[in-house]
Amino acid sequence: MASEQNTEQQPFSWPVRIYYEDTDAGGVVYHSNYLKFFERARTEMLRSCGINQNTLLEDNVAFVVRHMDIDFIRGARLDDELTVQTTISQLGRATIIFCQELVNSDNTVLCRASVKVGCVNLTVMRPISIPQHIKAEILRDR
Amino acid sequence: MASEQNTEQQPFSWPVRIYYEDTDAGGVVYHSNYLKFFERARTEMLRSCGINQNTLLEDNVAFVVRHMDIDFIRGARLDDELTVQTTISQLGRATIIFCQELVNSDNTVLCRASVKVGCVNLTVMRPISIPQHIKAEILRDR
Amino acid sequence: MASEQNTEQQPFSWPVRIYYEDTDAGGVVYHSNYLKFFERARTEMLRSCGINQNTLLEDNVAFVVRHMDIDFIRGARLDDELTVQTTISQLGRATIIFCQELVNSDNTVLCRASVKVGCVNLTVMRPISIPQHIKAEILRDR
């Protein structure tokens, strides 16, 4: 099955508040923590489609990040109230590509990432096709 | 079997360097990160006794922290070269109590903790007795 | 000024969702991450009293954790929806003691902590009295 493109979908929005735990001595968010915010948003987007990662995990299935391309544009600060905007740019046989942006209330983009995740069987640590019911749930929601 | 006390043992020393990842916007180490330094030191102390946590994990056994009492005395800063000093203050049937101090090169204590860990079967998440060979390895090294 | 006790206050509730970032290879939340959940809840409790830590930080003032006594009772798992319940058990001249519990939907306590925080001038890293307007805001809300 060919990958599917959809540029018309509404982005999925998920709020992020910045706490001390996220910042570093430079006074802004430590760079690797943006990846956590993006992962929370992908998790919640999947949950909104009825996909529960804990249920997958009990079957030894997980989505793992294969590739990320990230622009760190502007540092977020303590107490900032931000939003992660997430869209799916490609849904393939075994991988999903997400486009994600962390924006502030002015819609200024602080961080932007393209994230390729793959479906994996954790027992043997091998890539597997995305289960059909998961693809169906993602497609129904777009 | 009664718990065993030993106040004469030499502390086990493990170096810690402070990186940006450890600090927060207050300019010092974020408080929960001291717990990571202590855990690294306990891991290395056990490793020095020939106890490999990954091997335990493959048998679904892990040491989990049950209780901590921590004094955060003085904030560590970026680039600081510190040392964790660890002793075992009590070795019980199912638990170990570690005394740990994070000190700088002047031997000033920055953080001090008493840490009680218990042995757990991860499959059923139940406490179990510490395996005899592990107790033997710890006792031999004291 | 004597410390003030108030046992009748309603706990402040703050929700926590468990993500992959919070867990470890044992399948449950890594112990130091509970401290982050507690800190988020203290921050939100103060925010609900009108106290913004970023504003304090701009004046080089911060609340820092001085002492914690923590019981790790039961491991939280991926996707768990939990609540931190926070009360102030003591409001002193320069310190606040918080009592915090992380509970699940059955009101089972997974983790419990007593947390003493002190007010600090970050420029000189010295303890200072809690500013009067902050004490007033905390007391008004109890």
Add this chain to the structure above:
Amino acid sequence: MASEQNTEQQPFSWPVRIYYEDTDAGGVVYHSNYLKFFERARTEMLRSCGINQNTLLEDNVAFVVRHMDIDFIRGARLDDELTVQTTISQLGRATIIFCQELVNSDNTVLCRASVKVGCVNLTVMRPISIPQHIKAEILRDR
């Protein structure tokens, strides 16, 4: 000034040990933590050139990550002993591009990243040229 290329330099090696703090419930290292390993290695590479980030920070100067392109090839596991290999692929007026690989003892690459960092004045959060003495120290070591 044109950027400078040097493909003959020896990579700078920095060891990484995997602890519980680094892993997640999937049994492997949580993806954002690889960025911490890479940052430790860049810090140590700069330190080996005589560049101390804490000294820079006291002058309100920091290197911040602008862009990363990362391949997560194979998950690292608890207790793994790994090495980060770092080279500088480009030294520009205001930016440095690092090539970094996390390898195991078989020299298998687990994670690979291209990391662009920029020099920033933290007071005004503006890009600045890399101080000349820092460029000189980096070039001398290649």
